[in-house]
Each structure stands twice: as C-alpha cells, then as structure tokens.
Amino acid sequence: xxxxxxVCVKYVPDATGDRHFADDLTVDRDDVDGLLSELxxxxxxxxxxxxxxxxxAEVTILTVGPEDARDALRKALSMGADKAVHxxxxxxxxxxxxxxxxxxxxxxxxxxxxxxxxxxxxxxxxMGVLPALLAERxxxxxxxxxxxxxxEDGTVTGRRDGDAATEHLQASLPAVISVTDQSxxxxxxxxxxxxxxxxKPVTSLDLDDLDIDADEVGLTGSWTAxxxxxxxxxxxxxxxxxxxxxxxxxxxxxxAGQKFI
Amino acid sequence: MAEVLVYVDHVxxxxxxxxxxxxxxxxxxxxxxxxxxxxxxxxxxxTLAEYGAARVLTADAPEFADYLVAPKVDALQAAYDAVxxxxxxxxxxAEGKEIAARLALRIGxxxxxxxxxxxxxxxxPVATQSVFAASFTTRSRVTKGTPVIxxxxxxxxxxxxxAAGSVEQLSVTFGETSTGxxxxxxxxxxxxxxxxxxxxxxxxxxxxxxxxxENFSVIENLAxxxxxxxxxxxxxxxxxxxxxxxxxxxxxxxxxPQLYIAAGISGAIQHRAGMQTSKTIVAVNKDAEAPIFExxxxxxxxxxxxxxxxxxxxxxxxxx
Ligand SMILES: Cc1cc2nc3c(=O)[nH]c(=O)nc-3n(C[C@H](O)[C@H](O)[C@H](O)COP(=O)(O)OP(=O)(O)OC[C@H]3O[C@@H](n4cnc5c(N)ncnc54)[C@H](O)[C@@H]3O)c2cc1C
Ligand SMILES: Nc1ncnc2c1ncn2[C@@H]1O[C@H](COP(=O)(O)O)[C@@H](O)[C@H]1O
Numbered sequence: 359x360x361x362x363x364x365v366c367v368k369y370v371p372d373a374t375g376d377r378h379f380a381d382d383l384t385v386d387r388d389d390v391d392g393l394l395s396e397l398x399x400x401x402x403x404x405x406x407x408x409x410x411x412x413x414x415a416e417v418t419i420l421t422v423g424p425e426d427a428r429d430a431l432r433k434a435l436s437m438g439a440d441k442a443v444h445x446x447x448x449x450x451x452x453x454x455x456x457x458x459x460x461x462x463x464x465x466x467x468x469x470x471x472x473x474x475x476x477x478x479x480x481x482x483x484x485m486g487v488l489p490a491l492l493a494e495r496x497x498x499x500x501x502x503x504x505x506x507x508x509x510e511d512g513t514v515t516g517r518r519d520g521d522a523a524t525e526h527l528q529a530s531l532p533a534v535i536s537v538t539d540q541s542x543x544x545x546x547x548x549x550x551x552x553x554x555x556x557x558k559p560v561t562s563l564d565l566d567d568l569d570i571d572a573d574e575v576g577l578t579g580s581w582t583a584x585x586x587x588x589x590x591x592x593x594x595x596x597x598x599x600x601x602x603x604x605x606x607x608x609x610x611x612x613x614a615g616q617k618f619i
Numbered sequence: 620m621a622e623v624l625v626y627v628d629h630v631x632x633x634x635x636x637x638x639x640x641x642x643x644x645x646x647x648x649x650x651x652x653x654x655x656x657x658x659x660x661x662x663x664x665x666t667l668a669e670y671g672a673a674r675v676l677t678a679d680a681p682e683f684a685d686y687l688v689a690p691k692v693d694a695l696q697a698a699y700d701a702v703x704x705x706x707x708x709x710x711x712x713a714e715g716k717e718i719a720a721r722l723a724l725r726i727g728x729x730x731x732x733x734x735x736x737x738x739x740x741x742x743x744p745v746a747t748q749s750v751f752a753a754s755f756t757t758r759s760r761v762t763k764g765t766p767v768i769x770x771x772x773x774x775x776x777x778x779x780x781x782a783a784g785s786v787e788q789l790s791v792t793f794g795e796t797s798t799g800x801x802x803x804x805x806x807x808x809x810x811x812x813x814x815x816x817x818x819x820x821x822x823x824x825x826x827x828x829x830x831x832x833e834n835f836s837v838i839e840n841l842a843x844x845x846x847x848x849x850x851x852x853x854x855x856x857x858x859x860x861x862x863x864x865x866x867x868x869x870x871x872x873x874x875x876p877q878l879y880i881a882a883g884i885s886g887a888i889q890h891r892a893g894m895q896t897s898k899t900i901v902a903v904n905k906d907a908e909a910p911i912f913e914x915x916x917x918x919x920x921x922x923x924x925x926x927x928x929x930x931x932x933x934x935x936x937x938x939x
Contacts (some may be wrong), residue, residue: 488720584759593915
C-alpha cells in the first residue's frame with residue numbers, strides 16, 4: 359500500500375529583508391519578498407528521502423497562505439514532491455497558530471495521510487508548536503524536533519536532541535513528525551525538477567471546501583491579540599578600537615569599568 | 620486571589636532556575652500553584668515554597684518518562700480542572716511549548732509563546748515578546764479562555780517570597796493517545812561544569828573565525844576566566860567544531876546575558892536573533908566591516924588569536 363506523506367510548508371517574509379508589521383498589527387506579507395521557509399526545506403528533504411526508501415510513496419506539499427504562497431509550493435515540487443495543496447481564502451488573514459492548526463488538520467484529513475512532516479518552526483512566527491497542535495487535533499502521535507528520522511513497516515523512529523538529553527523515539531503511523539535543521543541539508547532543485555514542477559497538480563481549497571466557518575479563523579477567530587508593536591531602538595553606537603597590541607588591555611579596561619571583572 | 624498554575628521544570632526534584640523566574644512572574648497575576656510531575660516533589664517543594672508556591676500539585680507515573688509530551692498534557696489538564704486558574708505558565712523549552720500548545724487547544728484557550736516579560740492588565744495578563752530576530756517588541760493578550768503562556772529563561776530575576784508550598788497528590792488518568800510516542804532510550808547530556816547557556820550572566824561565543832575544533836580552547840579559556848558559558852555560531856556548529864546544544868541564534872538558543880562576547884562571528888540576522896537582547900555586547904573580529912560591530916558596546920578590530928589569550932591573561936591578573 360502506498361505511503362501517503364503530507365509536508366506542511368510555510369511561505370514567509372525573507373528574514374534578511376526589512377520585516378515589519380502592517381497597520382492591523384499582523385505580519386506584513388506584502389512589502390517584503392517571501393519565500394519557502396528555509397526550515398521547511400528540511401521537512402521537504404526528509405519527506406523525499408522517506409519516500410525514496412519506501413516501496414511506493416506519494417509526497418503532497420500543503421500550505422495555508424496568500425496567493426504568493428504558490429511560490430513555496432513550486433519550490434517544493436521542483437525539489438521532487440508529487441503534488442500540492444494550497445489553502446487560500448481572504449478570511450484567513452490574521453489567523454493565529456490555533457486557527458492555522460485547524461485549517462491544516464482539516465486539509466490533511468481531506469488529502470489523506472499516513473505521515474505528516476513539518477519543519478521545526480516557521481522563520482517568522484517561530485513558535486514551533488504547530489506540529490504538536492496537529493498531533494493533538496488529528497489524535498495521532500507527535501514525534502517532533504528530530505535530527506534523524508526513518509520510517510519502516512508502518513513505524514517511525516527518530517532522534518530528538520533536547521536540552522537535557524538525547525532521546526530515541528518511536529511511534530506507529532499515522533503520525534506527525536517535525537525535523538530540525540540538523541537533519542541534513544536540503545537538495546537543490548535540478549533544472550529537470552524545475553521543468554517537471556510546472557506540470558505537477560496544485561489543488562486550491564478555500565474555507566468552504568474544508569467546512570470551516572469564517573469566524574473560526576482570521577483576526578476575529580484569533581484567541582490572542584497583539585496590542586502594540588514597537589521597533590527596538592537601534593543600539594547606540596559603541597566604542598570600536600583597532601588592535602595594535604593594546605586591544606586586549608583596552609577591552610579589559612572596558613570590562614572592568616562595567617564591573618564584569 | 621486567583622491562582623496561577625506554574626509548570627515545574629526540574630531534574631529529579633532539583634528545580635531549574637527558569638521555574639523560579641516563572642513563580643516570580645506568576646505572583647504579579649495571582650497565587651502560584653506549582654505542578655510537579657515525576658519524582659522528587661518533596662525536595663522540590665521546599666524551593667517552590669521559598670519562591671512563592673502556595674501549593675504544589677504532584678503526580679508521578681512511569682508514563683511521564685516513557686512517552687513523549689502527551690502524558691504531561693493529561694496531567695497539566697488534570698491540574699487545570701482541579702484549580703480553575705487565572706493563567707497557566709510554562710517555561711519556553713521545546714517541551715514546555717509543546718505541552719502548552721496542546722493544553723491550550725484542549726481547554727479552548729489562547730496561547731502565547733516565548734514571552735520575555737509579563738504583567739497584570741485590566742483584561743488579563745499582558746505578555747511582552749521579542750519578534751523578527753528581536754528587532755520588534757510586541758505586547759499581546761489572550762482574548763479567549765484561560766491564558767496559556769510560555770516564558771523564556773532570564774526574563775525576570777527570581778525573588779524569594781516564602782509561601783506554604785503544601786504538597787498535594789494530583790490524580791491523573793492518561794488518555795488513549797497519550798502513550799503514542801515511545802521514548803525508547805534517553806541519554807542525559809553530560810555536564811560541562813560551566814554555567815547553563817540560557818541562564819548564564821556572561822556568554823562567550825566563537826564562530827567560523829575560530830577555525831577548528833581544537834582552537835575552541837581559546838574561547839573556553841576566556842569563558843572560564845569570566846565564569847561564563849560557551850556559545851557558538853551555526854557556522855562553527857555545522858563545521859563540527861562545537862556541539863549543537865551550544866548554538867546561539869534562531870535555530871539554537873536565545874540568550875540574554877549581562878555580557879555577550881562574540882569572537883570570529885560576523886553577526887548574521889539569524890545569529891542576532893539569539894543574542895540581540897543581551898545587555899552589553901562585545902565583539903572581536905578582524906573585519907572592521909562585520910555587521911556585528913553595529914550592535915556592540917565595545918568592539919575590537921583584530922585577530923581573536925591575539926586578543927582573546929591576552930584578554931584571558933589580563934582578567935586572571937586582575938582577579939589575582
Ligand atoms: C533558517 C536559518 C537559520 C539559521 N540559524 C542560525 C542560528 O541559530 N545561529 C547562527 O549563528 N546562525 C544561524 N544561521 C546561519 C547564519 O545565516 C550565518 O551563516 C552564521 O551565523 C555565520 O556564522 P559566523 O558568523 O560564525 O560565520 P561567518 O559569517 O563566516 O563569519 C566569520 C567571521 O569571523 C571573522 N574572523 C575570521 N577569522 C578571524 C580571526 N582570526 N579573528 C577574528 N575574526 C575572525 C570574519 O571576519 C567573519 O566576520 C541560520 C541560517 C538560516 C538560513
Ligand atoms: N501556514 C502554514 N502552512 C503550512 N504549514 C505551516 C504553516 N504554518 C506553520 N506550518 C508548519 O508548522 C511548522 C511550525 O510552525 P510554527 O509553529 O508556526 O513555528 C512549520 O515549520 C511548518 O512545517
């Protein structure tokens with residue numbers, strides 16, 4: 359039987375761009391160039407490797423996001439995924455992580471899945487909780503923050519390098535996993551891959567298709583509110599010296615002045 | 620006064636510092652009730668009481684260690700049902716955030732992660748967060764249900780405030796899905812003898828400029844002279860020169876020490892994300908154009924292999 363893998367990827371504002379907030383205090387997604395979150399490339403890579411090691415597997419890329427998020431889907435398809443699903447709806451603007459997990463869970467169920475693969479965190483919101491929320495909603499095991507993963511005979515195993523310990527984890531499919539940036543560099547799309555991606559199917563879904571009411575998502579459906587966003591004042595210019603033999607002494611003077619020594 | 624649940628991070632009853640910070644912040648909102656899962660509650664209770672826990676709810680079961688995250692969600696939910704708190708606070712560790720998220724979903728409540736400050740507001744707790752690689756500060760609230768909030772280490776100075784800290788058994792029934800992810804083996808990390816990276820008052824980090832695992836002793840020697848923790852950039856970690864657990868930045872640890880010293884680190888946005896909120900920042904880099912110099916209080920343009928050993932000697936001499 360075919361192994362159905364769904365990879366959740368997010369389209370995010372470029373971290374090296376000038377990221378900021380829109381007037382309604384949501385992340386401004388219009389003025390800054392977007393891209394497939396670098397951390398989700400690792401998820402695509404692991405999904406492709408798992409698929410390559412399976413007898414028969416199909417990799418679907420799933421994103422919830424604005425029209426431009428299609429770029430992220432194309433990139434993942436050109437890396438080698440088979441098809442894509444794009445959930446897009448004007449009412450989604452301002453949805454928080456709880457709402458996003460609802461939309462993704464419904465879309466995953468509609469698509470059909472044995473394994474859901476996520477990145478460790480999005481590079482804009484960077485909460486790193488969506489995979490756990492998906493597991494909770496879908497009622498399946500979470501095997502998250504893996505730096506190594508494999509799937510065999512309906513079982514997923516992996517290594518989680520935590521703060522306090524390294525753990526080896528195991529769960530039966532269906533399951534939700536997330537992989538870290540320690541899991542192995544993502545492949546670059548080949549020219550052939552880029553050409554092939556243009557012909558791969560991308561399904562668009564809206565909230566109606568997923569039986570979700572508009573007031574369950576968006577700013578109104580959000581269970582949190584941002585009241586204020588202020589730009590951190592630029593740090594005041596410090597003292598910079600060039601070492602001509604005295605640099606260490608000068609630095610020690612500074613540290614002593616600040617009572618660090 | 621309303622009660623606030625505080626999830627305890629501990630190793631066999633030895634309470635970790637971020638929990639003391641949580642108790643301190645919780646007292647701004649209500650009376651802290653600590654939730655201690657696993658062994659060692661009696662040992663922990665003394666410390667928890669010292670920092671203001673009126674009650675300590677505890678449960679111990681093999682499930683907590685044998686399965687990932689979910690059993691702890693069941694237990695925290697049991698505590699939530701028993702207490703009906705005004706808020707639930709957890710440490711912003713990987714596990715703390717996952718437990719928080721699943722609990723929030725179950726109890727139909729809004730979730731805020733990675734707060735760096737917390738205060739009481741007219742309509743519930745107000746959380747300060749640092750976003751977009753710490754270039755913005757936001758103030759947020761939970762608008763539905765009991766706020767579930769995770770707080771980053773070093774967000775408050777722990778203040779003692781003796782309370783009763785009476786230990787009460789919490790009864791927990793594990794749900795069907797809680798034993799889905801088996802922890803097959805667990806290897807605790809060996810202690811380096813240095814302060815914990817996220818808790819340290821001083822952090823000395825090395826980057827690609829350190830140019831080899833064997834050269835990291837230059838960083839370690841300076842750290843030891845200052846009583847500091849050791850950090851590393853992703854470039855140094857990816858090269859295999861230093862363990863990933865020491866990585867500072869977006870996909871590593873966020874640190875906010877009194878003093879951060881960056882040596883041989885250029886200051887990429889993803890690195891800044893993890894250290895920009897440090898009180899005092901110092902850099903040693905041989906490239907005067909390196910972006911890290913935009914952040915510093917004091918910068919030395921020079922070779923780290925010259926400057927760091929001399930600085931280490933100078934510090935040792937001054938400390939006598
Ligand atoms: C999604 C994503 C997540 C990331 N997460 C992180 C993260 O968590 N943490 C992180 O650090 N990076 C992260 N990065 C990587 C980041 O973009 C940079 O590549 C990385 O921080 C560079 O490390 P570096 O400063 O050590 O190396 P470089 O940028 O190569 O800088 C080395 C510096 O050392 C100086 N130098 C060289 N020799 C000497 C000498 N002898 N004496 C003094 N100075 C010297 C050079 O002048 C240079 O400025 C991430 C990237 C992405 C895309
Ligand atoms: N809008 C989205 N569409 C698809 N996947 C997402 C979306 N947001 C988050 N994810 C997935 O969830 C992971 C963690 O996200 P977060 O909890 O927002 O940090 C990401 O790495 C993605 O795999």
